[in-house]
Amino acid sequence: MELLRIDRLAAGIEEKELLHGVSLTVGSGETHILMGPNGAGKSTIGLTLMGSPEYHVTGGKIFFEGEDITEESADRRAKRGIFLSFQNPVEIPGLSLSDFLRNAMEQLSGQRMKLWDFKKQLRAAMDVLQMDPAYADRDLNVGFSGGEKKKAEILQLLMLKPKLAILDETDSGLDVDAVRTVSAGIAAYREQCGGSLLIITHNTKILESLTVDRTHIIADGRITAEGGAELIDEINRSGFEKYTERAI
Amino acid sequence: METKFSTRLPVPTFRFLGVNGTERPLPAEQPEPEVLSGTGIQRLDVAADAAFTVAGGQTVIMDIHAEHAYLQTHLQANAYEKVRLVQIFHGDSVCSRLTADLADSASAELIQIYLHGTDTVSDTEIRMNGRKSAFTANIGYLADGDAQLDLNLNVIQSGKKSVSDIDVQGVLRGRAKKIFRGTIDFQQGAAGASGAEHEDVLLTDPEVVNKTVPVILCAEEDVVGTHGATAGQLDARGVFYLQSRGIPEAEIRELIAQTKLGSVIRKIGDAATERDVWRLLGREDADEPFTEE
């Protein structure tokens, strides 16, 4: 069943168009990989799908569960079940991780949450990610290391249980152990809610425990190749070069 | 007897800025100071003109909800004594003068929270004469509506190796006007002293007026002084980040404004008072920290 459909999406920042008509469909429960060289427009896709005010859609449409969400604000999209794991999570001084998460969960469900239930869930999720519980009381992302920030993103994924998780370079800059922990978090998400994944990555380590349904190669703001999991191996062998010219 | 209550920037500057001082009329009669001594936590309900002298060894929490009142407080910390003062201001037309004398190795901790007051003038002078005396201040304010908040903090460091640390967190909304003058004054002879001050203000409405005057005066070579101040809006990236987790923009503004004061409230160290302050901020649930079980 179709969950997300991007139809000839053109988008950019300020005056500059970065995506030139990208089309892509993700079905329920599927895992998609988006790969491409630096500057290809990978992060633009993630941020545009989430509704970043910095990016402007200049053409095309985004559909989620069949509804046009192209003009919707980020919080509305989140309520529909879209989640973006940020490449650079923002620091919010003064707002503790736990206060934030509880507020977000209450917004999504539309009802108050019992503190005890919340704590229990948070504990469990932090255990999966081997996070020190003290982080719950720390200000959101403030003073977190790169790895801790990525874990905090996956923690939010586990707590908010979206239908579609877009992971933007969630594995970049992580050491081997951290990649393993983050992978475990992603696996737990799949297991617990069976949501779809759109993974933007360079690294194939994070994919080892996942069954990839489809791979998309993006270059210069256009999808230049698509295929199954085998495409990942080919990229690993010979790089992006042959895909930078060809547009499908 | 004084008839005016006045605050003054220790060194005057350009007149057009209107930051050199403030005056308010004083009540004709001022009460004799009540001397507070003993140990442990004392809670005071300040509903009218009052004067207190607080001796070392105590924590005093003042709930100041008076109208048209003048509050005088003096902290006297003798050698090696510690004193803590928590002042929660939420009255109307309140003038407060706080002085402190800190002897050798004495320390004072000041927590001031200003909420919803309409016209509050607060003048604080901390005299750190003692060697290795220490002063920390955590000040938080939320001014909204037509509130006017005028804060003057002057920390005079004459003691060798004295240490001061001042952190101010604030939110201005509506048509609120605020002046914060914070001075660290290193006197000659205060060798080895250090002082730091930081103010962080969040402005959330177009008609607010925010004035900040972070002064450092220095007549001693062997000191380290730092000052920082930021004022600004919610960071657009931060708003988008929180929005992407499903929180609407209006709620984000409220959340950030409330939690801005959270770091100050957490310093109170008295659960009942902290809950009261959260309630004043409109947070009915006023949670205990996550890790406290």
Next chain:
Amino acid sequence: MKQKTQVADIDRSLYDFRYDEDASDLLASGITPEIIREISEEKGDPEWMRQFRLHSLEIFAKTEMPPWGPPIDGLNLDNIVAYIRPKSRMNTDWNNVPENIKETFERLGIPQAERESLAGVGAQYDSELVYHNVRKEVAESGVVYTDLESAMHDPRFAEMIQTHFMKLVPPTDHKFAALHGAVWSGGSFVYVPAGVRLEIPLQSYFRLNAKGAGQFEHTLIIVEDDAYLHFIEGCSAPKYYEAGLHAGCVELYVGKRATLRYSTIENWSKNMYNLNTKRAVVAEGGRIEWVSGSFGSHVSYLYPMSILNGRGAHAEFTGITFAGAGQNLDTGAKIVHNAPETSSHIDTKSISKSGGISTFRSAVTVAEQAVGSRSSVSCESLMLDSISRSDTVPVMDIRTDQADIGHEAKIGRISDDAVFYLMSRGLDEQSARAMIVSGFADNVSKELPLEYAMEMNNLIRLEMTGSAG
């Protein structure tokens, strides 16, 4: 007890030289309407200027001394002779400049500087511009660089001057602006037409000479849309026993998308009262860049002001102040954000030594309409001993929620570790400290043309060790 380097009072003979002045030209001491009329007549002012001077004098008489800042009671205004007419008239040829004046400039290295491909030199000897030359190619591009008095009589510029003169700094601004309006004399006029980008800097070197003389030069610079100018103003004065006064005025008009960089190294003799007013107004997308070094004078009040009136206008202020024995230097900057998306950056350093007092004073104001504006202020102070003083008095006044304003200040001393580190590499303590102070000043020196950066480093070295280089 830490060992302090003993530093002798610096030898200023390099800068403190002067020639006897012929007393015949000194007008009567004291400032009266008669003197103003005399000055005006002598200069052949147009009628509006004569009225302007007299009106300014009235304001001067009515205005109080500033209630803040360093004391200026050592200044006896009645004894300051407002105007001294030099022996010479305008010269375009170096050979015609009178010998003693020429010698003074030569000791300051000005003709050499010109030979080294500088665009033009306007050197003020006492009150009038005596030597003035703009390179041919600069003149051919339509750039005007002349003295303000001649320009006022030139039909091409007369109206332009009347509409701009003391409009940015009105005589009502403060007491010394009023005095300036009454007795101003000499100074530069620069006009850069739209689209002209002057790659080489224009410069002028001011000096005070006659005993008890005040200097009231006026600089008016208009940089039209899309143009670029770098103007360098250098000041140095010989030493006198009577208090001297400098109350100059600089008015800068920066057009749309234009850039003006205004660099100054002020090195007045240490009995001078330097009460100078500098102000720039910047139109849409324009930039003003101030680079300012304050070394000499007994007392200084100097806060160049940038008024950002057009959307996206930008101001940058980079400054250093060095207060030594007997000096009280009150310096800083003012920025007015008056339009949306304007931005400003202030970066200052100050050094206090041998009883000197330095004060950094600033005002950053952000008006309601200046939405989307940004400002950052950074000031660092270095205390070199405990008989000196260093104060920091910044003010921010913000009236919109859509602005991002930051301020940071630091005060401290030279780190013992740094001195030790340099000494362990073979430097003596004095040189090590001098080197660290020069490094501290590099925010300014890296913004200056090489020869000025070298001069500034020499000044610092002089102040630190008593000898140059």
